[in-house]
Amino acid sequence: MTQTLLTLDNVCVKLGHGETAIQPVDRVSLAIQRGETYALLGESGCGKSMTALSILRLLPQPIGRITSGMIHLGDRDLTSLPESEMRRIRGRRISMIFQEPMTSLNPVLTIGQQIAEVLSQHHGMKGRVAQDRVLELLDAVGIPDTRRRFREYPHQLSGGMKQRVMISIALAGEPDLLIADEPTTALDVTIQAQVLELLQRLQQKTRMAILLITHDLGIVAGMADRVAVMYAGQIVEEASRDCFFGNARHPYSRKLFESLPEVHKREHALDTIKGTVPSLDRVFTGCRFVDRCDYAWDLCHSRIPDWNRAEKGHHARCHLLDQSLSVPASVAGVRSDSAIAAAHHSRGERLLQITDLKVHFPIHKGIFKRVAGYVYAVDGVTLSIPRGNTQALVGESGCGKTTVGKGILQLLRPTAGSVRFEDIELTTLKGSQLRKQRSNFQFIFQDPYSSMNPRMMVGDIVEEGMIAQGIGRNRQERRVRVEELFRKVGLSPEHAQRYPHEFSGGQRQRICIARALAVDPRLVICDEPTSALDVSVQAQILNLLKELQNTLGLSYLFITHNLSVVSYLADRVAVMYLGRIVEEGPVAGVLESPLHPYTRALLSAVPVIEADSAREIIRLEGDLPSPSNPPRGCHFHPRCPEAMDVCRTQYPGETRNDDHSVCCFLHQ
């Protein structure tokens, strides 16, 4: 028995007034059934969050408003309800959880108080009754030791715990619909798997509907019943999950699949979507995707495509599906073939060797700033990177992988161990000697928004390193080189006269790459260079990195938590857990036959598109322990499903098999 819970009928949202107004949501229609999970998929800025906010009538005030269309919850039109009525719907019939659990909880109220607030608001529960219900809810979202947590403040909880608390607040009103806006984007994969499983379990129990907003195809594949793809404010395709993953019809949806990095695409460049999302302040006369579409023909520019039916329950906004149109023959089979075969580089001689690297941060306490302990961020890491190869370093946030990168560059001075670049020991270099060496190794940061000085023009930013390293005799020569670099990373040289904020995220990351290349480095440490970017932009950056490696013979140390990127780009991979490497080996070996239980869990927690029923999912319990107080014995044993007695007392030594090494007692 299905029954429609929520319908959106041609909803339009406008932000701002006059000529600068934009329309982030344009004639969106969708219907959510009771008990189903409806996924709204799209890249950043496509209007998916605005759609969700318009349902709750929480658009940013005073600039946002619903200009037309109707939103029906059951048989009530939410757009015409007075605000006082609306308050009774929010939290009671429709709840929402947000992306960032760190900022969605009030830091000065206890967990218990925040959940009880919803109970008293919607159910009039007070005192003991409310407290019992809160404990029940905390229990339902899988928080252990509920009586203690009840009195704790948000800062005492980890990220995953906070998101659980957020979910329990959302559930307190017993809503019919839960809107989850990127509920796991800020969390690690193992925690993400816990939260997604929780949502599924709760849905089965309460039969509430979930509107899941995400950009991750893997999550959609694992969770959704129906999928809608949004692009530039419109839904461009809607289908059931199986239809969508089996046979996506809209060129944009297909491109999304093709731009995902995967193992079998290693030999080719990733398919990218050319151009950028059109700005939403103009009136469209044709298809919104036309400028980026490989299949576009004249008609796509002049006529807005209808909501065409592909099969039952599967629609797409594309002329290709319109039976009444004859598609020009020249269009039908066009396929952009940008495959640049990756030149196979043999394992070159060793470029960088780090041995037993340790970076400990002292914790100061008391009035005299006595050292009360250490954070063992990196605790004995040994790694070597050959010339022209890519070494990946994967692990969850807080495991110390970025610290390794900064320790190599001497941005953080290691506490112990050695970092040898060719024949030079970097840890003992000081001042100008170290400065001279810096052109050999460069860093690309995670967030392209904060890694450039907002007050300098990008040309000057790129030039800065050259001046510091004395590359180029004069300004003229350096300028020529900057222009050359801009062309190399796919930007126009005229862009040099602009400021960073005038560029999109992908363009900024290109500038950061150009900046790193300006000093002719031989080793580039990439710290999650694509995690702040959309899938299609990520593909562009990965292609660029690969191409640069082929032409310039660069070595990469690729720090990431994204295993599909690793499988596409890296030659070797090291898995880090709590400051130590637990497994290291060639990509194929580690990803296909992982030895360490942590690697196995990590791999199984990644949401994948191919629904493989045989795949066994290992759910890890708990969170990453604090690096200031690591568990005795093997660091992983409290979460390890295969822990033995010996794991609790001793740290396992390294076992080496060919060139695949692992630290685990299971393999000794």
Add this chain to the structure above:
Amino acid sequence: MMPVILWTDALIFLLAAVVIVFVIYARSKPHLRAPWYRVFTGRIAAGSVVVLLAFVVTGLLDSVHFRLRLENNGNHNANHYSGEVLSILDVLLGPIRTRVEKTYSAPFATHLFAKETIELDDGTKVRDYPRLHYGGQHLPDSGEGKWQDILQRSLLAISEALLASALILYATAALLGRRTARSAREMVLAIWRRETGLPWRTLLTITTLLLLLFFLVLNLASAFHVLGTDKVGQDVFYLTLKSIRTGLVIGTLTTLIMLPFAIFLGIVAGYARGWIDDVVQYIYTTLNSIPGVLLIAASILMLQVYIGNHPEYFETTVERADIRLLFLCIILGITSWTGLCRLLRGESLKLREAEYIQAAVSFGVAHGKIITRHILPNVMHVVLITVVLDFSGLVLAEAVLSYVGVGVDPTMNSWGNMINSARLEMAREPVVWWSLLSAFLFMFVLVLAANLFADAVRDAFDPRTRAR
């Protein structure tokens, strides 16, 4: 005529020169010109700039000092100069400056404010309001027809102002039109419809208002004391105008003295951390725990003793007052850098962890370069905002210090001294309100214009607000 260059004059003109050089420099750099252009396209900001300019011009006119040569008696060749130091403003305001009444008189009054015993021509004595010597001289003794006269003069002033602003409008339009190859007529229309890049309509409206005030004063002040007279009969309008310079000097020179301490120590402490940070923190915490007024009082009293013991260094009273003003600025600067320093230390502590600083370090950029190229430009908005907020605070601090008796020299015209004297005036019955009101009005307009302008500058220079 012998030019007299006071210390503060020299510093003010140095500051003006720096500003002019910066303007010329910024015009040639597109990335500096663009945000400043954005500042001036805001209507409120453009209006404030006109008002500020009026203040600054007054202040600058009042900063060119000289001594007039006395008439040579012919008995010897040496030139003798008057002991009185005048400024260009004094000369321009000549009549207003010299027409001193006996004591208080209300704005536009023809008679004194208080009754006195007057001896009539026939020798009898009556107690009445005495006639003013200068205010309303052209009117009959009864003061009849005063308002009609004021109205006539005002109308004349309005027509003069309109005429002048029409001329300015036409000249502006012609100049702008020449650049865009349009006739002046078209340009006037474009200005009226706000079709120009810069908000010329607002600029010209504010200019018209200022011209109106100027002509009103020109017409009325020659016949009346438009803002009344003070206790010793000096024209309050003249005193208020003279106070502009004091206010500007205190507001700008103090910041000029404070900025190097605050910026250097703050950034170095935040960037270097470790023991340098500790030392800087100890300095400003210690300085902050000494009551500022005590420190200022001590220094000013010491200075006063020094001046008293060395009269030979100071030829005129103005020079003496000026050295006291300069020291007040220095002392205020030394005691007031701690707040900004603390802000900048926090800001650079945050910035040194920013990824673009890390990127610069990984390029091997030297520390000094990192500070000047990356940290300094990114804390400038903090400096700018603090400076402008301090500006109003300093003008007020001057008033407080004058009240305690350790402010500027009592012979120096300042809003602080005016407000200080208003303490007694407000206690009189009937109340003498005009000194306080005029000081307040001028201070209010200056501070408001400065704040509005600073807001616009910050909005234009902060990249985060610009992206929206």
